[in-house]
Amino acid sequence: MSEHPAPVPEQPAPEALDFATRQIHAGAVVDSQTKARVTPIYQTAGYVFDDFDDGEDRFAGRSGFRAYSRNENPTNAVAGQRLADLEGGVDGIVVSSGQAAIAVALFALAETGDHILATSSLYEGTRDMFKGSLRRQGLTIEYVPDDATDEEWTARITDRTKAIYTETIPNPLNQVADLERLARIAHAAGIPLVVDSTVATPYLCRPIEWGADIVIHSTSKWLAGHGSVIGGAIVDGGRFDWKASGRFPQLSEGPTSFVDRFGAGAYLAYLRSVVVLEYGPTVAANSTFLLLHGIETLSVRLAQQVANSQEVAEALSIRPEVKAVLYPGLPSDPFHERAKKYLPNGAGAVVTIDLAGGREAARRFIDALRLVSPMTHIGDVRSMAIHLGSTIHAKLTDEEKLAAGITPGLVRLSIGLESARDILADLDRGLLAAGVPTA
16 A cells, blocks of 8 residues: 655644644644645545555544545644644544534434533523424433532433533623533533533633533634634543443444544544534535634734723723623622633633613614624624624523523623724713613
8 A cells, every 4th residue: 555645743742832832833734745834725525545445444544544524624634633732632623613513512422312411501502402403303401500509410410411511601691610510520420521612712711621521612703713704613632431431332332442442532533433424514624724824813812802801891890871791800790709710811702781771772782883893793803792682592582581691781792802992982882872771
C-alpha cells in the first residue's frame, strides 16, 4: 500500500503554549502540497483512495485519512482539534449548528426510552428541541430546579438516566451553573455531565476543568464572533469511564469496542463515526474557515466585550427605567460569588434588563435604538437587543413565561465591540423612549 503524504505539524507543540497563542495555532497543519500557512478550505465531498487496501483502511477507521466528508473534512478537523485543545479535551468535532451539536451529543449517549436530567434554566430553543424532536424520538428530558439539593438530584436518577445537562451561563437570565457540584452528582451515579458553554466560551470557563465530560458550543456566537456563519461543536473531555456503570454498551461492549479501540477518545470516535456519519449534520468547509479566523481573536474580542458589558450593566443598574439588571458581574447579582469562582476572566457579554414599564416600554425601547441592532443572535461584534417575551419565548403562555423568569419587560442585550460610550448613548436613547412608569 502506498504511503500517505503527512501534513507538517506546526511547532512548538500547542500544549506548551498559552491560551492566546493556542487559539491561533492549535490543531493547525501546514498543507503538505502547497505549504499554505492558513488552513485551506477543503471544499470537497470525497477523497481519492491510494489503492484497494487504502479504501478498506479508511472505512475501517484504521487510516488517518477520510473516506467521505459527511462527518468531517480536513478544514473542519482543524477546528475540532483547536476547540478540544482550548477546552482541555481529547478530541472535538464541528457540525452544522449548535442545535445539531446538542442533538447528536445526546443521541450518542441515549436511545428510545432513556432519560436525561437537565437544569431548569436553559435556552428556550434547547427546551423546544427537548420537548419536540427529542421527545418524539423517545427521549425523556426531566428538569430539576436550579436550587435543588444533591439529594433531590440523586433521587431523580433512574437506571435509564444517561446524562445531566446544563449551561455554564444560561441564556438569557445569566445564572451561573455550579459545575463542580453537578459533576460530582453525575459521576456518583455513573453518568456524564454535558455542558453547553456557548456563552462562556473556553476563554471565560473550561467546564472540563470542573468535572464536565462533554462540552457543547454554538460556534455561531463568540467563537466565530462576526455573525457570518452557523455552526456547532462537541468536545470530549476524555475522562469519563464508559465501562464502569454498564450504561453505555454502544461504547463499551463487543470484541472491538470503541473503548478498547480509542481509549479516552471513545465517545468522540463513536459520535464521529456513527452518529454524525448517520445523521449527516455537515458544516461546509468555507463556514469553518470563517470560524477559524474568528477563534484566532477570541480572547482579544471577548475581553473587550466583557469590559463593555460590565460598564453597561453598572450604568443601567442605576437607571429608573430599569427594574432589574441580570448580570453576574455585578456585586449585587445573586450569582456574583459563583461567577468569581467559575468565570475569573469576566461574566460574559450578555446583559439582560427588565424594563419597569413592561411590554410597552420594551416596544418603545427597541424601536428607539439606532446603533444597537434589534435582532435574534448573540456573540456578534455588533451590539444587539431583543424583547424575549414576544420572540424567543412567544410560544409560552403568560404563566409559563413568568415561571421561566420571562417578565413582560425583559430585554436581552448582547454587547458588542463598539465603544462603550456609543453603546450607552444608544441605550440611553432607548431608555428615554421607554420612560419611567408613573404611580
